[in-house]
Structures are given as C-alpha cells and as structure tokens.
Amino acid sequence: MSNRLVKCYGTCEQKHYQSEMQKISGKNYCPQCYLVRAKEQQDREDLTNLIKELYNIPYPTGYMLKQIKQFTEERGYKYQGIAATLRYVFEIKRAARPEQRFGLSIVPHYYDEAREYYANLTKKRNETVIEKPQIKVLKMQAPVYQNNYREKKLINMEELLK
Incomplete structure (x- = not known):
C-alpha cells in the first residue's frame, strides 16, 4: 500500500496515510470523518424517502431541496431533525396536510x-421502569376427601346373615 499522505475532506482536514482513508463520492475521509459523513448521507436519503412518502411524489421538488439546503446551512438543522419534524407535524400532531406547493415551509x-x-418522549422512556413479574411457585396437593356418606350406604351382606 501507499505511504503517501492525503488530505481528509471531513471536518478534521488533516493529512493521513492513503491506506487509512475511505472514499465517498471520490473524496477521501479518515475513519472518524467517514462515519460522520456516511451517517449524514444516510440521514439525507432517509429524509428524501420520507418526503416522497408523505407528499406522494416520485422525488422532492427543486424548491424542497433548496429549503433543505437552506435549513441545514443557515439554520443549522440536521437532516434527522427535519425528518422528525415532518413526522411530528403530519403524523403525530396532524397540524397540517402535506401540500407540495408550500414545500417544507412548515419545518421552521x-x-x-x-x-x-x-x-420528553425519550426522557419518559428512560424513566419508565418495567418490573419483571414475580413468579410464585405453588405446590398443590391432591385434595383429601373424608366423605362418610358412601360408607353409610354400603350394606355388609355377611353381617346380615349372622
């Protein structure tokens, strides 16, 4: 392998050995930056799939893509946060219906x-303690019947003949 130093295009922007680097879209990333970039790319793909599902369109419009870029760069929103907001508004709160002409203007x-x-939801989930049910083992004995009724009705034939 090559011992040549290559620049990382991630957040660290340091030089690493080429053998350590991994590529995404033709750019080299160190292992730490690669994980961050791969997660970011997966979150963006999940967001576009959610938009396609909610708005019932084959691909997000140019206006929606512009809004996503604007939210992430100017406002510092994360892709995962935008997706969670869309889910919250349209599925949980049902505050509005998704309309393509407004794009993602409801997100801010x-x-x-x-x-x-x-x-709050994660806090409640962490606070909720689920107790395991306590299993008690009971030993059952067969009931002892002390019924004298049958003995009273039996007639001993030998005693009668005496």
Missing part, C-alpha cells in the same frame, strides 16, 4: 416543538 415553525416532544 415546528422544529423546536418537535425537538422538545422527542426529548
């Missing part, structure tokens, strides 16, 4: 509310 209005909702 509900982003903080959705974030708070999911934070």
